[in-house]
Amino acid sequence: MIRITIIGSGNVAQHLIKAFSASNLVEIVQAFSRKKEALTHLLDSEKITTDFTALQEADLYIISVSDNAISEVSSQLPFENRLVVHTSGTTPIDVLDSKNRKGVFYPLQTFSKNKEVDFSVIPICLETQKSEDYIVLETAANSISNSVYPISSEQRKALHVAAVFVNNFTNHLYQIGHEICEEHQVPFEVLGPLIQETAEKIKTLNPADAQTGPAKRHDSVTTDAHMAYITNENQKNIYKILTQSIQNNGKKL
Amino acid sequence: MIRITIIGSGNVAQHLIKAFSASNLVEIVQAFSRKKEALTHLLDSEKITTDFTALQEADLYIISVSDNAISEVSSQLPFENRLVVHTSGTTPIDVLDSKNRKGVFYPLQTFSKNKEVDFSVIPICLETQKSEDYIVLETAANSISNSVYPISSEQRKALHVAAVFVNNFTNHLYQIGHEICEEHQVPFEVLGPLIQETAEKIKTLNPADAQTGPAKRHDSVTTDAHMAYITNENQKNIYKILTQSIQNNGKKL
Numbered sequence: 076m077i078r079i080t081i082i083g084s085g086n087v088a089q090h091l092i093k094a095f096s097a098s099n100l101v102e103i104v105q106a107f108s109r110k111k112e113a114l115t116h117l118l119d120s121e122k123i124t125t126d127f128t129a130l131q132e133a134d135l136y137i138i139s140v141s142d143n144a145i146s147e148v149s150s151q152l153p154f155e156n157r158l159v160v161h162t163s164g165t166t167p168i169d170v171l172d173s174k175n176r177k178g179v180f181y182p183l184q185t186f187s188k189n190k191e192v193d194f195s196v197i198p199i200c201l202e203t204q205k206s207e208d209y210i211v212l213e214t215a216a217n218s219i220s221n222s223v224y225p226i227s228s229e230q231r232k233a234l235h236v237a238a239v240f241v242n243n244f245t246n247h248l249y250q251i252g253h254e255i256c257e258e259h260q261v262p263f264e265v266l267g268p269l270i271q272e273t274a275e276k277i278k279t280l281n282p283a284d285a286q287t288g289p290a291k292r293h294d295s296v297t298t299d300a301h302m303a304y305i306t307n308e309n310q311k312n313i314y315k316i317l318t319q320s321i322q323n324n325g326k327k328l
Numbered sequence: 329m330i331r332i333t334i335i336g337s338g339n340v341a342q343h344l345i346k347a348f349s350a351s352n353l354v355e356i357v358q359a360f361s362r363k364k365e366a367l368t369h370l371l372d373s374e375k376i377t378t379d380f381t382a383l384q385e386a387d388l389y390i391i392s393v394s395d396n397a398i399s400e401v402s403s404q405l406p407f408e409n410r411l412v413v414h415t416s417g418t419t420p421i422d423v424l425d426s427k428n429r430k431g432v433f434y435p436l437q438t439f440s441k442n443k444e445v446d447f448s449v450i451p452i453c454l455e456t457q458k459s460e461d462y463i464v465l466e467t468a469a470n471s472i473s474n475s476v477y478p479i480s481s482e483q484r485k486a487l488h489v490a491a492v493f494v495n496n497f498t499n500h501l502y503q504i505g506h507e508i509c510e511e512h513q514v515p516f517e518v519l520g521p522l523i524q525e526t527a528e529k530i531k532t533l534n535p536a537d538a539q540t541g542p543a544k545r546h547d548s549v550t551t552d553a554h555m556a557y558i559t560n561e562n563q564k565n566i567y568k569i570l571t572q573s574i575q576n577n578g579k580k581l
């Protein structure tokens with residue numbers, strides 16, 4: 076049984092408390108929050124502390140606070156040589172104070188406070204400096220998720236850039252599609268199943284193999300017609316750049 | 329009971345034959361195929377014809393052939409004043425020969441020959457020139473799908489451009505994410521749930537409201553770090569253009 080203390084009361088901290096509470100393989104020792112009320116709906120009051128000096132012994136301390144507070148919080152911990160990890164996708168492991176053993180416990184998903192989360196399908200990316208610490212982190216991660224990966228700080232950087240492309244930029248393309256539909260009085264929901272199918276397909280196909288469309292076919296009659304049809308210069312530019320990128324596929328320009 | 333004849337034997341034609349065959353609300357009179365064998369696994373042999381002059385009377389003729397063959401096929405039909413539609417997303421209604429009443433029956437989805445399709449969730453976009461013909465098409469479409477929309481040729485053009493953004497271009501962003509992961513030895517599957525969640529979210533949220541990430545937050549520390557991290561000039565250019573587009577959101581440049 077791994078004994079875990081959560082430090083923080085934000086979205087990720089709360090989702091972690093919920094998930095760990097539901098597991099029989101770990102025990103939540105305490106949670107730290109600047110305001111006790113932030114967590115009383117999730118934990119017994121006596122398990123919530125607002126005072127770093129009241130933190131008891133645990134196998135694992137998970138700091139889940141905003142990225143720029145991680146360093147300071149880790150330096151305020153009143154103990155040494157224990158396993159202390161953060162949950163940030165963009166923060167290197169070494170911002171953690173060196174008085175404790177360092178690690179990263181990064182659940183790769185977007186969390187909203189009011190949306191229930193099925194942690195079992197969320198990939199958790201782990202990093203530690205000592206291999207015996209990895210086993211502790213891995214056990215904790217496996218207790219709530221079926222997808223656990225060892226990911227170094229360097230790999231995490233790549234993962235975050237890739238996530239911007241497949242998540243933030245993809246959503247922006249949805250937005251452009253939405254704008255084009257709105258401009259021409261077409262209900263955007265007509266595109267819903269196509270969007271879901273596009274995402275679904277890459278569960279079984281490499282995205283390069285799943286590529287279809289006029290750009291891929293080098294169908295310049297259609298791509299020229301689309302370019303002429305789009306009036307918004309920004310959309311036109313994105314259409315041009317992405318069409319060229321699909322056509323130059325594989326060639327690193 | 330609407331009596332339907334399918335002309336063509338490609339992916340869409342075959343999926344339509346399967347879907348209509350499963351419905352009690354329509355009857356497949358015949359199917360036309362240049363090669364009889366192409367359809368014998370789907371229809372009784374005597375219902376398949378290879379000869380236009382053998383086409384019997386039906387309420388609706390659905391031409392499902394490659395875009396550039398629609399016009400010629402429609403002119404070869406040996407009858408007049410019947411309802412003849414095509415299934416193309418990119419072809420105007422008026423390429424159909426004027427001797428018959430024209431329409432469009434466009435299922436908006438990507439079809440693969442070997443993948444089963446649940447037609448009930450596929451949007452079908454309909455267009456006719458006469459309102460009484462619309463009722464026939466609508467009844468046929470409702471017999472296989474729960475999402476049926478009246479979409480004019482002009483709207484269909486917009487829809488196709490929007491579909492390129494949300495389908496073809498999105499898949500290309502998946503491919504870039506895949507390349508970045510590969511380059512840094514990160515398993516792409518780690519991003520799978522995030523990709524699915526990004527697509528899932530817009531079922532309930534307007535994409536503009538669902539936008540997150542460093543570009544949206546104007547977090548230039550992160551976007552600059554990403555730009556410095558990406559070595560592929562093509563990826564860097566796409567990162568820059570899409571980041572700017574997110575930040576200029578709503579301003580038509």
